[in-house]
Amino acid sequence: MSNSFIVKNPATGEALATIERDSEEVILQKIATGNDAFQTWKKTNAHERSKLLSKWSTLIQEHKASIAEVMTKENGKPLAESLGEVDYATSYIDWYAEEAKRLYGRTIPSHANGKELIVQQHPIGLVGAITPWNFPAAMMTRKAAPALAAGCTFIVKPAEETPLTTIRLVELAHEAGIPEDVIQCVSGRGRVIGSLFTESPYIKKITFTGSTPVGKQLIKDSAATVKSVTMELGGHAPVIVAEDANIDLAVEQTIITKFRNAGQTCVCANRVIVHESIVEEFSKKLAERTKKLVVGNGLDQKTDVGPVINKGSYEKITDQIADAVNKGATILAGAQYDVDHDKEYYFIHPTILTDVTEEMDIMHEETFGPVAPITTYKELDEAIEIANNTPYGLAAYFFTDNYRIGNYLFNHLDYGIIGWNDGAPSAAHVPFGGMKESGLGREGGIEGIEPYLETKYLSIGNLYE
Ligand code: NAP
Numbered sequence: 001m002s003n004s005f006i007v008k009n010p011a012t013g014e015a016l017a018t019i020e021r022d023s024e025e026v027i028l029q030k031i032a033t034g035n036d037a038f039q040t041w042k043k044t045n046a047h048e049r050s051k052l053l054s055k056w057s058t059l060i061q062e063h064k065a066s067i068a069e070v071m072t073k074e075n076g077k078p079l080a081e082s083l084g085e086v087d088y089a090t091s092y093i094d095w096y097a098e099e100a101k102r103l104y105g106r107t108i109p110s111h112a113n114g115k116e117l118i119v120q121q122h123p124i125g126l127v128g129a130i131t132p133w134n135f136p137a138a139m140m141t142r143k144a145a146p147a148l149a150a151g152c153t154f155i156v157k158p159a160e161e162t163p164l165t166t167i168r169l170v171e172l173a174h175e176a177g178i179p180e181d182v183i184q185c186v187s188g189r190g191r192v193i194g195s196l197f198t199e200s201p202y203i204k205k206i207t208f209t210g211s212t213p214v215g216k217q218l219i220k221d222s223a224a225t226v227k228s229v230t231m232e233l234g235g236h237a238p239v240i241v242a243e244d245a246n247i248d249l250a251v252e253q254t255i256i257t258k259f260r261n262a263g264q265t266c267v268c269a270n271r272v273i274v275h276e277s278i279v280e281e282f283s284k285k286l287a288e289r290t291k292k293l294v295v296g297n298g299l300d301q302k303t304d305v306g307p308v309i310n311k312g313s314y315e316k317i318t319d320q321i322a323d324a325v326n327k328g329a330t331i332l333a334g335a336q337y338d339v340d341h342d343k344e345y346y347f348i349h350p351t352i353l354t355d356v357t358e359e360m361d362i363m364h365e366e367t368f369g370p371v372a373p374i375t376t377y378k379e380l381d382e383a384i385e386i387a388n389n390t391p392y393g394l395a396a397y398f399f400t401d402n403y404r405i406g407n408y409l410f411n412h413l414d415y416g417i418i419g420w421n422d423g424a425p426s427a428a429h430v431p432f433g434g435m436k437e438s439g440l441g442r443e444g445g446i447e448g449i450e451p452y453l454e455t456k457y458l459s460i461g462n463l464y465e
Helices: 024-041 046-062 064-075 079-102 138-150 163-175 190-199 212-225 247-263 279-291 311-326 380-388 403-412 446-452
Strands: 004-008 015-020 106-108 116-123 126-130 154-157 183-185 203-209 228-232 237-241 269-275 330-333 337-340 345-348 351-354 371-377 395-399 417-420 453-460
Touching (some): 024 154, 046 064, 046 138, 046 163, 126 190, 138 163, 212 228, 269 380, 311 351, 371 380
Parallel strands (some): 126 203, 154 183, 237 395, 395 417
Antiparallel strands (some): 106 116, 330 351
16 A cells, blocks of 8 residues: 555646655654653643744744645635635634633632632643644644643644645644644544544544544544544534525525535535525525636636535535436536546536425535535424434524524524524634534634643642631
């Protein structure tokens, strides 16, 4: 088996770099080094860690243009989105540079004289992170920043499609003064590194963003050493458009949540559920707007939608379109493909499907591509039932100007992230994560640092009163 792999530009098929996979020996050595480094890093004070994180963020911003270009080349997303992702990535570092200084403990009023009860937060230890290709910068900093801020050491394995952005970010962390063995990158196949991480007694926490099947495997394997896990897994987001919704707003926000990153985000709209009285107007407007999106190489400034990541994705997405059409769906926009199998690039034009029913695969399988299926409802409870009819529970969206409908939807949708008249709810200072099979734990916000901390309780007795 080859011990190297080629990183390719998904828009052109061009080879960008050849990366050596670390041998098992090297990976185990890096894990041991990360564990040794923890013994000193955990003793640094919070203000020192905060300064180092801020320096890291500043350096990333200074190299923003080149990082964004690398990201567009390896991932395919439009350059404007890559620039936005660099900002999004550093927003997590900035947030946790501040949170490092606020890891307060507490003193609990005692139940007995001469006793004091004290609670402190301590870093959990060496963290093993595995990240996906769709947000190569932000998915890494969303984990690394709280881990380092808490006093943990960190070792990351990026997806083989997009390792270059992560490698660059780790180099910049070292340039900022964060010791080399405190934040490390390993290269290799996910299943190999996943096993080495979960089996290692040195790694105290696994944090993973990726597909639900891989997440389930990592949870299972982490049980052997009772590791803490944070899992950001798949999604199948519904968008409910109520009878009274501002249709133009709903169309614009659906475009944002559906077609960003060519539909390859875990919080992407995967089902659009529209009240039957407005479905015609909504679908027409959405299709007209969708047809204006420019498909192409992300480095071209005119491009709105880049390629999908690889052949496997292309086949899954086009199979879902074919299945829907075979079962009676109508194509209102898109469903054209610009493909070169030899050069290995795959473009799918943003697609709108109507007359979609529950029997179609697209209503149940994560699409991870630029296809919006539209279905209808009569009563609000029917919309909620369709929306919740999935093992996923990551993000949901709804559009209504009626506060009673909005409040009812918020309370009855089984989702961890909800956008009300908002297709872009994510930010560094809010909790991000899913219910049901979409994951365990939250990233971002004050919640996002808790998984990197152990609570230690001290009871002191026999004190002078
Ligand atoms: P994936 O196939 O699960 O891969 C994600 C990462 O896991 C890659 O680094 C991959 O490494 C590694 N991996 C693969 N098999 C593994 C195994 N058996 N053990 C350990 N690691 C393994 O997912 P993907 O296709 O790259 O990413 C898309 C998925 O991520 C979607 O389901 C999406 O919804 C989800 N996602 C979720 C969030 C969230 O916050 N909830 C955010 C973004 C994406 P290789 O390099 O070997 O492939």
